[in-house]
Amino acid sequence: MASPKVSAEEIKVNIGCGLSGIPGWQNLDNSPTIWLSRIPLLHRLLKTPPWPRDVRRYDVRKGLPYGESTVRYIYSSHAFEHFTQGESLAIAKDCFRALAPGGILRIVVPDLGLIVREYLADTSPQAAQAFLSRLSLNHSLQDFVHPGSNHSQMFDAKALVHLLREAGFPQVAVSSYRQSAIPEIDQLDLEVRRNESLYIEAVK
Ligand SMILES: C[S@@+](CC[C@H](N)C(=O)[O-])C[C@H]1O[C@@H](n2cnc3c(N)ncnc32)[C@H](O)[C@@H]1O
Numbered sequence: 001m002a003s004p005k006v007s008a009e010e011i012k013v014n015i016g017c018g019l020s021g022i023p024g025w026q027n028l029d030n031s032p033t034i035w036l037s038r039i040p041l042l043h044r045l046l047k048t049p050p051w052p053r054d055v056r057r058y059d060v061r062k063g064l065p066y067g068e069s070t071v072r073y074i075y076s077s078h079a080f081e082h083f084t085q086g087e088s089l090a091i092a093k094d095c096f097r098a099l100a101p102g103g104i105l106r107i108v109v110p111d112l113g114l115i116v117r118e119y120l121a122d123t124s125p126q127a128a129q130a131f132l133s134r135l136s137l138n139h140s141l142q143d144f145v146h147p148g149s150n151h152s153q154m155f156d157a158k159a160l161v162h163l164l165r166e167a168g169f170p171q172v173a174v175s176s177y178r179q180s181a182i183p184e185i186d187q188l189d190l191e192v193r194r195n196e197s198l199y200i201e202a203v204k
Pocket residue numbers: 015016017018019020028029030031058059060061076077078079082146147148190193
């Protein structure tokens with residue numbers, strides 16, 4: 001894959017952006033529907049999502065397509081839970097490699113701690129079923145069509161902080177909705193994710 005045509009200090013990457021990439025960022029996503037959506041007939045026939053042109057189909061498990069210490073910010077919302085434990089550590093290490101000193105990695109995931117607390121507080125007979133369904137840990141054929149369908153793991157704050165420390169980040173902290181050193185945070189943190197998410201920010 002060709003290197004992005006932007007200068008090093010401008011490189012900002014959104015991993016697993018879905019339909020929510022923002023202008024000026026390298027919006028990476030692995031969904032096969034990106035290609036299909038760019039062929040008008042298939043887009044209509046298969047009713048693929050309306051992928052913006054600036055989303056690049058790329059599987060981050062292959063390693064980020066950027067040189068060492070060249071990236072300023074990396075953002076990822078609701079993507080790391082789709083990687084296995086081994087993949088997520090390898091990807092976090094690769095983020096550390098690609099970020100410039102002082103560069104920031106912000107990861108947003110569904111908050112397992114919150115889901116467990118809500119399950120324990122739910123006295124209805126449907127609580128167990130609702131809890132299991134929120135984990136989305138089952139895998140099906142749908143995973144091939146849409147890699148964002150089901151989860152491979154879930155994180156609470158201590159697991160995600162540990163992962164990022166293991167990946168080499170000296171500074172890792174629990175953050176919150178739209179509280180960030182990344183200037184474009186109001187466009188990146190999605191309102192729709194607010195009440196279900198854990199926010200972690202790490203500095204290289
Ligand atoms: C649940 S969606 C989240 C989309 C968006 N970031 C949000 O918060 O709404 C997860 C996204 O990660 C993408 N994804 C999953 N595995 C990936 C991989 N290996 N490389 C790049 N993107 C991946 C999926 O295609 C999907 O669009």
